[in-house]
Amino acid sequence: MEKRLTGKVAIVTGASRGIGRAISVALAKEAATIVLTARAIDKLKETAEQVTAVGGKAHIIPAELTDEQSIKDLVRATGERFSRLDILVNNAGITHSSKLEETATEDWDRCHNVNARAPFILCREALPLLKKSEAAYIINIASVVGVKGYPSQSAYTAxxxxxxxxxxxxxxxLKGSNIRVHLLCPGGVDTDLVQKVRPDIKKQDLMQPEEIAELVLYLVTHKGNAVIDELHIRRAASTPWF
Ligand SMILES: NC(=O)c1ccc[n+]([C@@H]2O[C@H](COP(=O)([O-])OP(=O)(O)OC[C@H]3O[C@@H](n4cnc5c(N)ncnc54)[C@H](OP(=O)(O)O)[C@@H]3O)[C@@H](O)[C@H]2O)c1
Incomplete structure (x- = not known):
């Protein structure tokens, strides 16, 4: 049986580790071609090996997401190489922990540049390619902090x-178009990022990146009339309904 993402091209940001690496591997298991992007080329090569090992195709295009031209180059190079784009996963993100009165403007700007400005530019630049696909998806990875607030995380939360x-x-x-847009709001996932912001959560209580990746795979392979706009994904040990 043909794999479900055969012939499809995806861009995954933050593909060098953590959730982005897991999403890349999950899409690759269904034979997608993944444009892997981040800054750490050695780590991207490791992801590429994992992608090809499970039957996907990997194409590395490093990018600095705080640099608008770098984002434009990423999308342009994807279009030149593949002439199509079916899935855009805005996964890359950074965090910052400090009380608001101790948060430097640079820290605020850095969070907004990577977490909000870069996905905006990527969506804008990628839309012409996505519009050509028969069924396209934009997956934005937010966080539980996208719908609530934690102390010492005002820059990340905003x-x-x-x-x-x-x-x-x-x-x-994009309502009624060929492009579906989804937002994922996970709680604590076992990656480098969570170690920085929530070292208090026991490792065994964290979700695994692969669990988030499975949900992304579901969204980009689901073609029925039922649409899930937003997914809130919490740790089993955390409080239900927040
Ligand atoms: N882990 C959690 O508990 C958790 C919970 C909720 C939401 N999230 C969200 O999930 C997403 C992935 O998080 P993660 O936990 O997998 O984090 P991670 O392990 O720290 O990975 C972050 C990724 O973003 C990339 N990145 C960071 N700054 C970049 C920049 N300026 N330009 C290009 N790429 C950049 C990093 O690559 P390079 O360093 O190689 O550039 C890396 O691949 C983030 O948006 C995060 O906010 C995570």
Whole structure:
């Protein structure tokens, strides 16, 4: 039986580790071609090996997501190489922990640049290619902080609220088109990032990146009339309904 993403091309940001690496491998298991992007080329090569090992095709295009030209080059190079784009996963993200009164403007700007501005530019630049696909998907990875707030995380929280807001507007703009837009809001996942912000959570209580990746795979292979706009994914040990 033909794999479900045969012939499809995806861009996954933050593919060098963590959730982005797991999403890349999950899409690769269904034979997608993945444009892997991040800054750490050695780590991207490791992801590429994992992608090809499970039957996908990997193409590395490093990018610095705080640099608009770098994002434009990423999309242009994808179009030149593949002439199509079916899936855009805005996964790359950074966090920052400090009380608001101790948060430097640079920290605020860095969070917003990577977590909200870069997905905006990527969506804008990728839309012409996505519109040519018979069925395209934009997957934006926000966070539980995209719908609530934690102390000492105002810069991260505000940037993920911004990403959520942009996603809702874009979904409205694309209603009835060939492009579906989804937002994922996970709680603690076992990656480098969570070690920085929530070292208090026991490792065995964290979700695994592969669990988030499975949900992304579901969204980009589901073609029925039922649409899930937003997924809230929490750790089993956390409080239900927040
Ligand atoms: N882990 C969690 O508990 C959790 C929970 C909710 C939401 N999330 C969200 O899930 C997403 C992935 O997080 P993760 O936990 O997998 O984090 P991670 O392990 O720290 O990975 C972050 C990724 O983003 C890339 N990145 C960071 N800054 C970049 C920049 N300026 N330009 C290009 N790429 C950049 C990194 O690549 P390079 O360093 O190689 O550039 C890396 O691949 C993020 O949006 C995060 O906010 C995570």
């Amino acid at each position: 940037s993920k609220h911004a990403l959520r807001g942009m996603t809702i507007s874009l979904s409205e703009e």
